[in-house]
Amino acid sequence: MIELNNVSIFYGKDKVVKDVNATINEKVILLGPNGSGKSTLLKAIAGIIPYQGHIFIDGKEVSKLRNYTELSTNINEAFSLGVKLKDVIYIYEEIKGINSKLAIGMLSQLGLKDLNKNIYSLSAGQGVIFRTIIALASNSKIILLDEPFENVDIGKRKIIANWIKEYGKEGIIVTHELDMVKIFKDYKANLIFEGKVFGPITAKDILESSIIEGEDQSAILEIEVNKKKYSFVKGEKGYKVENLVTLDRIYNLGE
Numbered sequence: 724m725i726e727l728n729n730v731s732i733f734y735g736k737d738k739v740v741k742d743v744n745a746t747i748n749e750k751v752i753l754l755g756p757n758g759s760g761k762s763t764l765l766k767a768i769a770g771i772i773p774y775q776g777h778i779f780i781d782g783k784e785v786s787k788l789r790n791y792t793e794l795s796t797n798i799n800e801a802f803s804l805g806v807k808l809k810d811v812i813y814i815y816e817e818i819k820g821i822n823s824k825l826a827i828g829m830l831s832q833l834g835l836k837d838l839n840k841n842i843y844s845l846s847a848g849q850g851v852i853f854r855t856i857i858a859l860a861s862n863s864k865i866i867l868l869d870e871p872f873e874n875v876d877i878g879k880r881k882i883i884a885n886w887i888k889e890y891g892k893e894g895i896i897v898t899h900e901l902d903m904v905k906i907f908k909d910y911k912a913n914l915i916f917e918g919k920v921f922g923p924i925t926a927k928d929i930l931e932s933s934i935i936e937g938e939d940q941s942a943i944l945e946i947e948v949n950k951k952k953y954s955f956v957k958g959e960k961g962y963k964v965e966n967l968v969t970l971d972r973i974y975n976l977g978e
């Protein structure tokens with residue numbers, strides 16, 4: 724279980740994650756526009772950057788955890804050890820207990836067969852595939868995945884989506900990809916705007932909502948962006964701020 728108690732994260736004086744409170748004991752989707760704080764929040768939960776407040780993983784404060792094998796992530800910064808792919812796999816086998824046979828099979832299925840390759844020589848999509856598979860093949864209880872479909876071909880995205888459903892019991896999946904959110908429509912989703920987290924509601928409800936000016940009685944979620952309130956209302960109803968049917972348009976609210 725991931726518990727966030729009044730979590731704030733600063734870069735210098737900039738507070739980019741603001742007083743987040745949440746309990747996560749399943750796999751959830753995190754959606755939000757560029758620069759809203761998604762990666763920053765994931766990095767703090769993974770113990771890569773400092774935070775204020777408390778983040779507990781299964782009751783233990785993240786800042787005090789060392790080599791915790793029940794949490795895995797595809798975040799770039801977690802991959803500073805090893806150069807050749809086979810070395811990275813070996814190191815993760817040693818320190819995280821990943822199932823290297825499983826990882827090698829999954830990589831091969833997605834076209835990454837030459838494990839003598841240098842991790843820095845991978846294309847953008849290959850890098851995402853490699854890091855995501857390492858995170859999944861660890862079969863940790865908790866997985867933190869930052870944009871696991873970015874730059875990945877559509878057919879491979881679907882394979883990865885199925886693996887994400889299969890591996891890990893809890894965690895956070897950050898994605899911008901609307902088609903992928905559809906695959907996870909039964910998952911709960913949280914929205915993040917300007918460092919503030921809203922929700923959860925189901926991904927399906929987000930996809931099917933109209934967004935109208937705030938404080939509608941039947942709203943399934945209310946968010947505040949740039950001091951304006953918006954309500955997510957199921958189906959066609961009320962005066963629409965915009966004809967919001969795609970996530971891209973939801974993201975535009977934050978700009």
Ligand SMILES: Nc1ncnc2c1ncn2[C@@H]1O[C@H](COP(=O)(O)OP(=O)(O)OP(=O)(O)O)[C@@H](O)[C@H]1O
Pocket residue numbers: 734739755756757758759760761762763764
């Ligand atoms: N190392 C850093 N130093 C200073 N500011 C940073 C740093 N990393 C991120 N930021 C800033 O923090 C804010 C949140 O960034 P973050 O990367 O968490 O956004 P994001 O929601 O993941 O965006 P995207 O969808 O574009 O990946 C942004 O304004 C960004 O410019």
